[in-house]
Amino acid sequence: MLEFKYDTQLLIEGKNLNEDEISEYFTTHFKGDCLLAVGDDELIKIHFHTNEPWKVLEYCSTLGEVYDIVIEDMDRQSRGLKG
Known part of the structure; x- marks a missing residue:
């Protein structure tokens, strides 16, 4: 069993974004x-494994426009199912 179930990927478009500050957050x-x-x-570009992808989306939406969102269930994928 995976510790963190969801592969969360997205893009944030904005002004004055700082990858170090975002990583630290x-x-x-x-x-x-x-x-x-x-x-x-x-x-x-954000890539993160978590059990709470909605929190990632909520935070990222405060930084700018969020798009190309992909959230995949890695547990399902490991069982050969569509994630």
Whole structure:
């Protein structure tokens, strides 16, 4: 069984985005692993494994426009089912 069930991926488009600040927020406020927050001050790509993807979406929506959202159930995928 996986500790963190949902692979959460999205893009944030905004102004004055800071990948270091976003990464720090994730590590101090969310339970999860495999964090990737990369980009520049106008576009950040997020990849994160968590059990609470709605919290990630809620936070990211405060930073700018969120799009290309993908949330996959890795537990289902590991059983050969569509995630």
